[in-house]
Amino acid sequence: MNKLLKKSLLWPLTAVAAIGFLSMGCSSNGEFGSSSDAAEKVYVAPGEHDEFYGFFSGGYNGQLGVYGLPSGRHIFTIPVFSQAAVNGYGYSEETKAMLQTTDGFVPWGDAHHPELSQTDGETDGRWVFINENNTPRIARIGLDEFKTQEIIEIPNSAGNHASSFVTPNTEYVSAATRFSIPMKEDNLENMDVSIDSYKENFKGTISFIKVSDEGKMNIDFQIMMPGFNYDLSHAGKGPSDGWSFFTSYNSEEAHTMLEINASRNDKDYIAAINWKKAAEYAKEGKGKMIPGKHYRNYIDHEEGGIAKSEVIEEVRVLDPRKLEGIVYFLPTPKSPHGVDVDPTGQYIAAGGKLSTVIPVHSFEKMMTAIENKDFEGEDQGIPVLNYDSILHGEVENPGLGPLHTEFDGKGYAYTTAFISSEIVKWDIEKTEVVDRIDVYYSPGHLMIPGGDSRNPDGKYLVALNKITKDRYLPTGPEMFHSAQLIDISGDKMQLLLDFPTEGEPHYAQGITADKVKKRQKRFYEIDENNHPRAAKSEKATRVERDGNEVHVYMTTIRSHFAPDNIEGIKVGDEVYFHVTNLEQDWDVPHGFAMKGANNAELLIMPGETLTLKWEPKKEGVFPFYCTDFCSALHQEMQGYVRVSPENSDTPISYSTGQ
């Protein structure tokens, strides 16, 4: 069955077929040994913890999934770019602002590349960043509370795919346009021009977002780029610290039927960006401040954790044709997708998705070539280096459709081959394949904890497969995606486990559990609750009318609400329930659901205050209740609101039953 399915994956790809791949024998020598051995390796007994956190992008669900490794268990989902009914994110008054953009309120996002914050080139467990493609944005998630704490929009961009990758000390997180759009040089506002004026009018940008010590993001500068498609990125490290690398495809600048028209050139480019030099230019005031309206949404910890929006009107744009030494093009076969820098910072591997080899550039050779102005020419004013001058080597026989590479810290690299459905292990110095293993099916990214950092934990590898088919019990036409856990601690890779993943995970990052565990907040101190509408004790609970606005200052504690009966509400009122959870222990949330509310519930953590807006449309008596099974008397945790006609003169009254 599997063999048959695998064969069927070699669908007719117009462009791929045209290239004429070398026919390759896929020797599968990575069979899982004894099933018992694998079972033991992935089993985490009740009461024990996984060894690694895995942070998996949710792809088109817009969120970030948290998995334990080696068990493959999905232990949490952090809402980021999409509304989440589960806890009211994007529905509650405190969180709505997180999803504001220059396009208005956008309830959905497409999240691709989580990247852990780094210190000295190693993951440090403070934050995860993650990009959104469709409405270009980057989010920062705090690993103290596993919450999205900030989202910044990227102006003058479309399809924010080559994002969010950090520099070795998290000085910057970067982003690039996947889709170029029509922009003028001195005003990057998207223009109403004919699409077939692409070559004349369409441009790209690469953005560097400064991250403060507290995590605050602001766009330090954008670099104006030719109208290619920019795909993926990684920062340099060690000797290459100060540089970032971005793949591009569509150097043909095609604007229609890209599957053919953007696959014509033998080589596209990796753009090598000297961000340290660019940052100096920016600091000196070089480039221009131009319009670039964008939102920065953030949790205001000074005011009760309420999300606020700040609108920024301008950005600084640097023109690499005028500011020498900040961008060079590295010719790279063919329509490269991933670009990955090895732990030493010396080697830059590209995943040329239509390439028959994995080209590996040498940073040292690149620097020598730049110094010697060893250029084969220039493209739209950007110097193009000589491929042969900068090449460390080409890995032959890398499988069909090589995409992404990670590293084990022991001198080996691992590359996914999408079309031939395998992972290929190769020696970085020798650029020679040393092992290969079949995966099911069609891996996109792969992940080794710390595998893109200076210090990988080379014990496990996760293949993020894009096609699932028969890997699990069938679930109709739609199904979860699938990941596979591979033991890479020995010479031979060993397949251990298939585990399903939610949404469409693209990339993932892993980290030793201890780095994150020590930062955990278990609940919020009620004494530190600075929400302006918090009732910090039952005595402080009350209901106040202000015109047609009614504010209910409510508390929850096992197993009752205060107040639990409210009268004097009228049809046409805007009722705000500000619910404070008075519990002060780990894992005692309360939920709040109100009949007739046209948003979601609230899920309120101990010590927290959240607000639900309710606009009653009918007369009657409507219940509310706790949605989280909080105690043996959880079913008794309820209350009623009486709604009278609009012209009623029933005054506000309420009781707690005590």
Add this chain to the structure above:
Amino acid sequence: MNKLLKKSLLWPLTAVAAIGFLSMGCSSNGEFGSSSDAAEKVYVAPGEHDEFYGFFSGGYNGQLGVYGLPSGRHIFTIPVFSQAAVNGYGYSEETKAMLQTTDGFVPWGDAHHPELSQTDGETDGRWVFINENNTPRIARIGLDEFKTQEIIEIPNSAGNHASSFVTPNTEYVSAATRFSIPMKEDNLENMDVSIDSYKENFKGTISFIKVSDEGKMNIDFQIMMPGFNYDLSHAGKGPSDGWSFFTSYNSEEAHTMLEINASRNDKDYIAAINWKKAAEYAKEGKGKMIPGKHYRNYIDHEEGGIAKSEVIEEVRVLDPRKLEGIVYFLPTPKSPHGVDVDPTGQYIAAGGKLSTVIPVHSFEKMMTAIENKDFEGEDQGIPVLNYDSILHGEVENPGLGPLHTEFDGKGYAYTTAFISSEIVKWDIEKTEVVDRIDVYYSPGHLMIPGGDSRNPDGKYLVALNKITKDRYLPTGPEMFHSAQLIDISGDKMQLLLDFPTEGEPHYAQGITADKVKKRQKRFYEIDENNHPRAAKSEKATRVERDGNEVHVYMTTIRSHFAPDNIEGIKVGDEVYFHVTNLEQDWDVPHGFAMKGANNAELLIMPGETLTLKWEPKKEGVFPFYCTDFCSALHQEMQGYVRVSPENSDTPISYSTGQ
């Protein structure tokens, strides 16, 4: 650590403390044997399938989670009552109507009790039903496509908790009000009355929803009930087929501070409903048709799978005080929560959450008592049977806070004890505890595949724990809930696995995989696509303007859209992208995301058509792209829409680049 945590769970429960539970030694004899043994038992090797499907309610996420057992892997989530960013459910034009209610569009739900359809008292793998509490509804999910196919609203109800339980041939699915609300006898419209008129004005209803052979639901009748809180239910089977049992609490009819005021009576009731007799009355036209506006939303397979809404204005209501023999009260200690009927249909076990025993009623004795009019009196016109006359026995030492019971088909019952965090196994005939095992922490429901049917698969038991705390790597204040898999194939229960669950699963149902596997649809036949806006080939693609409405008839196939460039769109237009996925193979969805759309993406299965509405607000050229990594040239699968000013006279034009 675990012992300490367990102790801390015995928090001060006002009411529980007041009752003075017997102090009990919790002898934990269910330690997991060798870890290796457990590891082997739960390991499902790559390429192999789980033995059972588990359908887990999502609780406050409003969805239905699908898990494989024994691996505990989360293999799918079916969107039901909440918007789902992941595939556009509740956002796309085809699915919006599914979330329409008499309260308007409600984007969220609280889903509690999945129940598999049955034939002759056994699960048959056709459908899963699931209830929604907050806006009373029941959904029917088709297990051919793993999609919500119908949602019916329950009028004259609030807090639809005792739902959705089926009769042995899925003749009916039932529902009951958790919260009574003010209703008049001849017009159940919710009334604007004082909450402290509770005893006078507040009533409950129990609803029986007829299910046709095709699965169409309609409310056959409602039974008007005293103003108690109705909690859970199960239908009889075998000898008790024709009856359904509903627990009630708050027979005190308290309306404030229920944790104390609804815990005063020593016994509340199980309501035994003779639904066959009630159905006959209804068929004879007994009772009254009264106002009861409600929505029935359904996928119209006759018209392209587009969700439609039907509004029904009236319902039939039966008054049990006037129609003899349809309702009897079975006194049951104390604030009973679960009510479960054993596989023989003879015994009815209640989970009296504040009770020190598990009372087990005998159906045979109940029938004799009814025949002999052996009543201890009546409550609001409903006969109350004598507890002693109907009792089969009381299970002593059942743990603190017994809630729910399931059965293994071998003569044993298993009950969760919420407060003492254990599962207790008892002999049904002897009503004696024979084994007990600690679980972590505080189990609500439990599930044995088929465990509430006539024919359980008594191999595994899943404890659905309500408190997680330290079971997984910590994830800040909020965390997933946790389930535990227990081997019940031997005399002693054996704990095998902790697995995290998404949302807040209350109840779950399990079924042998084969019953569901054989029904699977893998994709939709393009020839059978009857969507009125489908483009069933690239030749049929087009863009049509109708005033300010623009309809784009678009197709997707690896790896391009047709058309992929569109001009002539203007600010102020309403653009509808009707996207048909032309693929005809398993697991080749395409996604469609449009920059500036204020809803979600579309995730379109092979052969399917879905529609995204877009209202462009700015001039410029905006990209769209495929969100699902569909092929090696997925990144090339994109297009552009040019938006001109409102007063522009640019005509519609489009191209496919070919």
